Amino acid sequence: MLKVLARKGTIVLSSVILAMSLAACGKTATNDNTQGSAPAPQGGNNTAAPAPAGLKGEIKIDGSSTVFPISQAMAEEFMKKNKDVKITVGESGSSNGAKKLIGGEIDIADMSRKFKQEEKDELKTKQNTEVIEMPVALDGITVVVNKKNTFAKEMTVEELKKVWQKDSTIKKWNEIRPEWPDKEIKLYGPGTASGTFEFFTEAINGKAKESRSDYTPSEDDNVLVKGVAGDEFAMGYFGYAYYKENEAKLNAVAIKKDANSPAVAPSLETIEKMTYAPLSRYIYVYPTKKALEQPHIKEFLKYYNSAEGSKLVEAVKYIKLPQETMNKNLEALK
Known part of the structure; x- marks a missing residue:
């Protein structure tokens, strides 16, 4: 079992325990600032492929407090592997996350409900782009x-x-x-x-x-x-x-x-x-197609759908996605 530590509104991954757990599973977590790897679908699963070198930029995420622990854990581990990527994660609620995405304030909305059609229409009007729906875990209220x-x-x-x-x-x-x-x-x-x-x-x-x-x-x-x-x-x-x-x-x-x-x-x-x-449900992240034009955001979402990402989902006490669903997410990123 991977160890997690609670702090203000979040559940934060212990990287030391993560490294030990992944090593026990035959996988190694990178704990220094060297370039890590991100997954890509190969042979029907999410086996890892090297991430592009020199990823750089910011990623702003906000929305659901339910999804927050997952995105926070993903962000911490991804930044360890990619020292020039800065990720901030907020938790203002799903509806506020949608509003911020529509307003261009963030790149990814964490949501514990689906993006509504009227929200999609408003995003299209204001930014001339669309969202990509990506389930990230299963949850039970x-x-x-x-x-x-x-x-x-x-x-x-x-x-x-x-x-x-x-x-x-x-x-x-x-x-x-x-x-x-x-x-x-x-x-x-x-x-x-x-x-x-x-x-x-x-x-x-x-x-x-x-x-x-x-x-x-x-x-x-x-x-x-x-x-x-x-x-x-x-x-x-x-x-x-x-x-x-x-x-x-x-x-x-x-x-x-x-x-x-x-x-x-x-x-x-x-x-x-x-x-x-x-009360069982899927929970989601919603990037925009415009955001996915930036390599560091696309690679972060590939990491979200990697085998290591699945371990982080379980580490913060959620239920990981079926492999088939992760493969669909990875296909959508293409």
């Missing part, structure tokens, strides 16, 4: 409660809807189930610019962005973690990686599609197989 909460082990989609739907009057746990405590529920969730907010509200409430508003929102998932961990009767939701990094302080709620369905907890297996429903 995880409903979490405090570690001391031993009663809410599972909930149905309908029960979650009663709590989170627009104009919900649910205030206490015993209003969900009579046998649960007569205690107020303190709610935490992503802000309205978040792709996770859009996906969750559509999957649970039946309409994207339609939600009760009397909860504590934040685009920084670590704020949500801290909130739920600090209140015995709190509930929140965010990406699976943030739950895994904090499972000593949080419990994940298993989800039932309906009262007669089995409860399914989020895990690497259930998210990969999409049996953790309806």
